[in-house]
Amino acid sequence: MRNLYLILLHIFLTFVVTHSAPKESVITNLPGFNGSLPSKHYGGYVTIDESHGKNLYYYFVESESNSSSKDPIVLWLNGGPGCSSFDGFGYLIGNPVADEIFDGNALVPFAHGMGLISDQIFENITKACNGTFYATNSSDCNHCLSNLDDIIALDNVFTSNRFWLMD
Structure with a gap:
């Protein structure tokens, strides 16, 4: 499973x-x-x-803030076999989501979308690797997060941004 995340992360950073x-x-x-x-x-x-003929679909959204060069980068992985991550991106992360008066075609900006959330929330979520990464012990978690840092360094565009893997 760890290798799958690393492969997806590599693809994400290399191409997106x-x-x-x-x-x-x-x-x-x-x-x-x-x-x-x-x-x-x-x-x-x-x-x-x-x-x-295997392809992965990606959707990348830059931060909405004026400090996008400092904002964290989030790789959102949810869903499963036959299940799209795109719904979770829209409904859970936000921007945009369906209007309260949903007519089947209306979308509005989500006031609490991930593009508007401060880095501190991510800090709180990810303390001790809880919430974003599952490991049987903290040394495994630290090792995997260290590998993610190494992969992020391959791309010089967002190397100064923090990176969070969400699933």
Whole structure:
């Protein structure tokens, strides 16, 4: 399982977290969302096994704050076999979510979206590796988090940002 996270993280950092993202990956609007998006959004497919035609879909949202160069980076992994992480991204992390008066097509900005939450909340969630990573003992957790730091260093765009793995 740890290797899967590291592979996904590597793919994420290598292909998604770049300022020179392909123009075709830029998302400028969402169905039912009126107006411009509150931050830069990117999405597309990353080939993970060309010989078998396997691809992963990614969706990257830059921070909405003015200090995005210091904000944490969150890799959101939820869902499961046959279950999309995209619903959880919209409903649990936010920006945007369905309007209170849901007509099946209306979206509004979520006031408590992850793009607006301070770093301190992530600090509290991740103390002693609780909430974002499961390990049988703290030394395993520290080892894996150290490996994540090494992988983040491969990409020089967001190396000064903190990184949180959420699942």
